[in-house]
Amino acid sequence: MAERRGAKVASIVAAAWDLAHREGIGGVTLHGLARAVGMRQPSLYAYFDSKNALFDAMFADGNRQLLERLEAVRLPREPRAALKAFMRAFVRFVVEDPTRYLLLFQRPVPSFVPSPASYEPAQQFLARTVELLRAAGVEDLGDIDCFVAMIAGLVDAQIGNDPGGRRWIRHLDRLIDLYIDDAIQRRSHDR
Amino acid sequence: MAERRGAKVASIVAAAWDLAHREGIGGVTLHGLARAVGMRQPSLYAYFDSKNALFDAMFADGNRQLLERLEAVRLPREPRAALKAFMRAFVRFVVEDPTRYLLLFQRPVPSFVPSPASYEPAQQFLARTVELLRAAGVEDLGDIDCFVAMIAGLVDAQIGNDPGGRRWIRHLDRLIDLYIDDAIQRRSHDR
DNA sequence: GTCTATACATCGATAGAC
DNA sequence: GTCTATCGATGTATAGAC
Numbered sequence: 001m002a003e004r005r006g007a008k009v010a011s012i013v014a015a016a017w018d019l020a021h022r023e024g025i026g027g028v029t030l031h032g033l034a035r036a037v038g039m040r041q042p043s044l045y046a047y048f049d050s051k052n053a054l055f056d057a058m059f060a061d062g063n064r065q066l067l068e069r070l071e072a073v074r075l076p077r078e079p080r081a082a083l084k085a086f087m088r089a090f091v092r093f094v095v096e097d098p099t100r101y102l103l104l105f106q107r108p109v110p111s112f113v114p115s116p117a118s119y120e121p122a123q124q125f126l127a128r129t130v131e132l133l134r135a136a137g138v139e140d141l142g143d144i145d146c147f148v149a150m151i152a153g154l155v156d157a158q159i160g161n162d163p164g165g166r167r168w169i170r171h172l173d174r175l176i177d178l179y180i181d182d183a184i185q186r187r188s189h190d191r
Numbered sequence: 192m193a194e195r196r197g198a199k200v201a202s203i204v205a206a207a208w209d210l211a212h213r214e215g216i217g218g219v220t221l222h223g224l225a226r227a228v229g230m231r232q233p234s235l236y237a238y239f240d241s242k243n244a245l246f247d248a249m250f251a252d253g254n255r256q257l258l259e260r261l262e263a264v265r266l267p268r269e270p271r272a273a274l275k276a277f278m279r280a281f282v283r284f285v286v287e288d289p290t291r292y293l294l295l296f297q298r299p300v301p302s303f304v305p306s307p308a309s310y311e312p313a314q315q316f317l318a319r320t321v322e323l324l325r326a327a328g329v330e331d332l333g334d335i336d337c338f339v340a341m342i343a344g345l346v347d348a349q350i351g352n353d354p355g356g357r358r359w360i361r362h363l364d365r366l367i368d369l370y371i372d373d374a375i376q377r378r379s380h381d382r
Numbered sequence: 383g384t385c386t387a388t389a390c391a392t393c394g395a396t397a398g399a400c
Numbered sequence: 401g402t403c404t405a406t407c408g409a410t411g412t413a414t415a416g417a418c
Contacts, residue, residue, distance in 0.1 A: 026301055029411060042413080043384050051412065110217055145348070146362050153344020157336070171337050182369055220393060233395080234402050242394065389414075400403075 009047050012037055013057050020058070020099050025108045030054075055103075055112045062104045063121035069093050070125065079135040084176055086132055090125075091155060091169050098159045105152075138183040147179050200238050203228055204248050211249070211290050216299045221245075246294075246303045253295045254312035260284050261316065270326040275367055277323055281316075282346055282360050289350045296343075329374040338370050 015036045020028050030051060034041040048054045073089045075082040094101045102108045104122065126148075133144055154175070158168040206227045211219050221242060225232040239245045264280045266273040285292045293299045295313065317339075324335055345366070349359040 024301060030413090031411070039383095040385060041411090042386085042415095045413075046383055110215060142362060145359055146345075146366060149344040149348040149359055150341050151344070152347060153340040153342070154337075156343060156347065157340040168336055168340055171333060175337060178369065178373055221395090222393070230401095231403060232393090233397095233404085236395075237401050383418105385416100385418075387415085387417100389412105391412085392410085394407105394409090396407075397405085398403100399405105400401105 005047075009057070012044070012047055013054075013061050016054060016058055017061075017100070020103070021097075025099060025103055028054075052112055055109060056115050056118050059103060059112075059114045060118035060121075062100050063118065063125075065100070066090075066093060066104070066125060067121050070128070075132075079132070079137070080177075080180060083132040083136045083180075084173055086129070087151060087172060087176060090129075090151075091172055094155045095158055095163075095169060098163055101155070101159060136180050137187070138180055139187065140183060143179070143183040143186075147176075150175060150179065196238075200248070203235070203238055204245075204252050207245060207249055208252075208291070211294070212288075216290060216294055219245075243303055246300060247306050247309050250294060250303075250305045251309035251312075253291050254309065254316075256291070257281075257284060257295065257316060258312050261319070266323075270323070270328070271368075271371060274323045274327045274371075275364055277320070278342060278363060278367060281320075281342075282363055285346045286349055286354075286360060289354055292346070292350060327371050328378070329371055330378065331374060334370070334374040334377075338367075338374075341366060341370065 012033070016028055016033055019033055019036055023032070030044050031041045033054070034044050044054070048057065070086065070089055070093075073085055075085055094105075129148070130144055133139075133147060138144060138147060154168050154172065158165070162168065203224070207219055207224055210224055210227055214223070221235050222232045224245075225235050235245070239248065261277065261280055261284075264276055266276055285296075320339070321335055324330075324338060329335060329338060345359050345363065349356070353359065
């Protein structure tokens, strides 16, 4: 049965996340991970071809968690409320696990480049965001860029300067309104 | 003469920046740096007590460059225009050298913590920004937080996704207006 | 699949001669 | 101040027995 093997791989990835939470992403070493799962370091190569493959599995796992979470969100019919609900869920996902956010969105491991397959869910998330933005009246590509950058700036500041708090993310709803209103106003002005 | 020594230290720091530009901050090793300046690795310890001391010297040097640049900016009398000129200079400083930005504002070296003396100019910069924001009518601490986070999000997106381009930073002026107007409007509303 | 043993590389830091 | 020599730690990866 290949099921056994898959379960084992999943448990190793889970242990890797646990290790990353305690020691930071850079603290994830094959020696440490092997110790955490009760194995010797070379034995890990039965499950991952390289350390990069391990990171890629973690990256894919994190993206899977993200999509799973966002797909579970009940979106209101009203476009603006839907966008807010969606972004709130994203922000909650991010701040509840800064380490995961770092690996998924900040590339803290210079040598690691995610494979296209692992990267695809992240693009899916961005596409969904753009879709909701458009529905809410933000269609200009520049406006979308600004919105995405603003969200990133907000969560970065939150995680970097006030982890566990709400100093920055408490402004999320208000800023969303600000950006949407501005985009709509400028769109009507351009006509 | 201690001048000679100071000049040598400065030239080593300059070589370290050069190395960082080519190999990334993480690629700055004492072996590589020594090779770049025509020395052997242990000889660097005549100028820096540790690798941390080297990073601290680079950090201080980068902050000195930042203050030097910003102090040279001629600020218009009108507060809003002054804020824009100041932030434009900051953004220009940042995008012209992403590596320097990384070391100064992103802490890409987990083990490195800047000394208080090296960190002070960065606080000076933030204080000046807050001062200009206040003069332009942004006084609420939450509004200041949001503004700073927005700027950071903008330059992060620019450097990360379109280095050398202007896709994000071209919106700088407009976004500054947006934030100022909103802050002023909400301030008058609260009364 | 898991182990022991080990190769191989990188890097920071120290000792001591000159 | 600069050198040679070397230590010691860390970390990825491979070889080969079981």
